Amino acid sequence: MSWRSQITSAAKNFQLGYNIQKPYPWRGTTPLVCIFFVGLTMLLVFVNIPLSAYDVVQEFTYTPNDTSPSLPFSSVVPASLRHTAGDFTPQTFKIGDTIQSNLSAFNYVITDAFTDSSLTYPVGSFPYYNNPLSSCDVSNISLSLRKEERASLSAVIYCWFPVYYRMTLSLNHASMQDRTFHILNAVPDLDGLLTDAECGWDSENVTLVNDNGDSGPTSNQNVTGLDVSVYPCCNCADNGLYYESYIKSVVAGQPWLVSILIDHPPCDGDVAKFQGTWTTAYYGQGAFFDFTGGGGLFGPGANILPPNDVLEVPSNVQLVVQNAFQAIYHTIRLDLGVIRPNQIFTSPNVFSESISAVPLYKPSNMTFDRDDTGQPAVVLGGISRCIASWVVNNSYANASRQAHFTNDFLNFYYQQALQFGPFDVRVPSVSYLRPVFRRKSTASAISSVFVATFAMVSAAWSLFNFIAGTFCKGQSVVVRIAAIIIEILAEILSLCYWYHAAIAAMKR
Structure with missing residues (x-):
């Protein structure tokens, strides 16, 4: 058969x-x-x-990178045969979205996004995979001062991952009292140094001289307000920013028109330096005068405002404005999670080198305070104020320079300066859909x-x-x-x- x-x-x-x-x-x-x-x-x-x-289900989470707990007896299954839940669904950011990192001190608004560094293809949205904001940096800072008013500031931040995009930050000093700044220990220093700038600006007279050509005033004028814009630089010179290795210039021959950051500055081992781009002085009834280029290159102790043949600026005002820019720059970087060697809030030596000592006159309406440890304290909120009467010359800059070298305070402060609550990596606080195992x-x-x-x-x-x-x-x-x-x-x-x-x- x-x-x-x-x-x-x-x-x-x-x-x-x-x-x-x-x-x-x-x-x-x-x-x-x-x-x-x-x-x-x-x-x-x-x-x-x-x-x-177990079934795989989709759940909302604010920490999608967290490791899922191991399933019972999963160790007896070979790794190649184990069932994984898979990756989380990315969040979509759109132009105009306001983002805030976990327990952040600031809000950032997305203004532009591009698929690559050539900026050829702008996009209206892009996927975000919980990427840390440490791949961002500050490219421009502006500060506005007005008589008897609180200071306001703005900044432009460029990011290069996961796509090239730009964010802006705007903040009024008066609004700081309404925000939970206790989660970032550098913010009280920013508050104090902005208060120094307001105190110095209110107590001194800045004069706009009358030899500025046809567009200037016909007589010397007391300046009632200033808008100053600067950018950080390494090889600082006229338009020096646009020829740095970490800058991507898009328009050939005119790099100042379109340029983006593609990395952190290579000179972060030194004290931060800035280049002035423009200054606007306000006087009289709404009149103003622009100074292209500002005060040029300036570092700690240098003049930030235009030279005295344009503005007669007391030295105290120059110093408090320069200190304010240092504080703004390093506080924003700290909030983004950009920790570089020249970060003033992680080293007392760098703080002392970057923040200049400045004497200030104490107006009669200023209030004083200090905490139990002797740390210079500026309580957020209220009217303009200076530091405790025991401080030399009543400026926050002097108080903080002294306190930052007090050994009892030093160890605690700089160990805590980088604390962001329960998080150490700065990522936008948005929800994601993440697949997780749930028992049937x-x-x-x-x-x-x-x-x-x-x-x-x-x-x-x-x-x-x-x-x-x-x-x-x-x-x-x-x-x-x-x-x-x-x-x-x-x-x-x-x-x-x-x-x-x-x-x-x-x-x-």
């Missing part, structure tokens, strides 16, 4: 039931096989708990583990039966293979029955 006839005959004559066959020749086969399959069943139960008893209901989990284990044990038994049968005298191998195939099909039908029965039981 041919093998085709044997297979056909076996299929026609197959019927469910138990056929008496010769026992296996070795007497120990039965107990060993029983012990093996009992152990295998127990092992497969533990394997199928993480594989079958008890009945569903038991049924799933049982069905999966039963299927695996049945397959193992069929394999054992086939292998063991080949070593025993009996029917030909071809017939035995056909019988095994039919037996496997019967097992599959049985599994389907058990599965549907379990589902029906759970729905009752």
Whole structure:
């Protein structure tokens, strides 16, 4: 009889039931096989708990990079076979969106976004994968001072990951009292140094001289307001920013028109320096005069405002404005998570080198305060104020320079300066959809583990039966293979029955 006839005959004559066959020749086969399959069943139960008893569901989270907890008994499953929940769904940022990093001191508004550094293809939105804001940096800072008013500031921040995009920041000093700045210890210093700028500006007279050409005033004028804009630079010169290695110039020959940051400045090992871009002086009834280029290059102690042939500026005003720019620059960087060697709030030596000592006259309406440790304290809120009367010359700059070198205070302050609450990495506080494992209901989990284990044990038994049968005298191998195939099909039908029965039981 041919093998085709044997297979056909076996299929026609197959019927469910138990056929008496010769026992296996070795007497120990039965107990060993029983012990093996009992152990295998127990092992497969533990394997199928993480594989079958849990579902993957989508949940909202603000920390998508957190590692999901390990499933029970997942260690018994080889890493290559483990079921992973997958990656989280990125957040979509759009032009005009306001973002705030986790426990941030500031809000940032997205103004532009591009697919690459050539700025050829602007986009209206882009995916954000919880990327740290440390791939951003400050490219421009502006400060506005008015008589008897609180200072206001703005800044432009460029980011280069995951796409090239630009953000802006605008803040009025008066609004700082309404914000939870306690989470960033550098902000009280910013508050104090802005207060110095307001005190110095209110207590001194800045004069606009009358030799500025046809567009200037016809007589000397007391300046009532100043708008000053600067940018940080390394090789500071006229338009020096646009030729730095970390700047991408888009318009050839006119880099000042369109340029973006593509990295942090390589000179961050030195005290930060700035270049003035423009200054506007206000006088009289709404009149103003612009100075292109501002005061040129300036570092600690240098003149930020135009030279005295344009403005007559007391030295105190120059110093408090320069200190304010240093504080603004480093506070924003700290808020972004950009920690560089010249960060003034992480080193007392750098703070002393960057913040200039300045004496200030104490107006009669100023209030004073200091905390229990002797730290110069400026409580957010209220009217303009200076520092405690025990401080030399009543300026926050002098008070902080002294306190930052007090050993008892030094160790605590600079260890805490980088604390951002429970977070150490600055990322926007937005929600993401993240796939996570959640256990099924008890009945569903038991049924799933049982069905999966039963299927695996049945397959193992069929394999054992086939292998063991080949070593025993009996029917030909071809017939035995056909019988095994039919037996496997019967097992599959049985599994389907058990599965549907379990589902029906759970729905009752």
